[in-house]
Amino acid sequence: MKEAIQSTKEISNDLSPHILSNYGLNAAVDSFIDRISHVYTITYDTNIGNKRFHELIETSLYRIIKELVNNSLKHSMGTAISINLKYTRGVLRLIYTDNGKGLPPEYFKKKEPVGMGISNIISRARSLNGLYNFFNNPGGGMGFECKVNIEKYKQ
Secondary structure (H helix, E strand, O other): OHHHHHHHHHHHHHHOOHHHHHHOHHHHHHHHHHHHOOOOEEEEEEOOOOOOOOHHHHHHHHHHHHHHHHHHHHHHOOOEEEEEEEEEOOEEEEEEEEOOOOOOHHHHHOOOOOOHHHHHHHHHHHHOOOEEEEEEOOOOOEEEEEEEEHHHHOO
8 A cells, every 4th residue: 555655656746746846947857867866877967047937848848858868768778868958048958868779770760759758758849849859879879959949938
C-alpha cells in the first residue's frame, strides 16, 4: 500500500510538479537534474534565473527536457548530457545534447518520428509553435534544439 501511495505521488508530481508551478522552469529543471545527476553527468547552463514564462511554455519545455533525458538514459548508452536554456530578445532557446550513440539513421529518412518519446517531444514543440530540430553530433551523440517566441504568450 505504501508503494502504491508513493508511486501515485511520484506520478502526480511528474505530471505537474509543484516546483514548476510555484518557482518556475529554472527551479524545476534544477530539481529534476539534482534527482538524476548521480546516474549521468549533466551540465545545465541558463540565463533565465527566476524569470517566469507562460504556464504552457514552462510546462511544455520541462516535459520536453524530461523526455529527452529519459530517452538518453534508456537508449543512448552515453554518459553525459548538456542542457542549455537561454532567453534572448523574446526567444527562449533550448539546446540539448548527449554523448551517446546518436539517433538511428532511419529517423532522418522517415517523415514520421521513430518512437513514442520523440513523437511526444515533437508534439510539445509544435504546441508552442516552436521551431525545432533533432540532429546527430559529428563527434557522437544526439541533439535537439527548440526555439520558442515567448512574445506570443504574454501573461
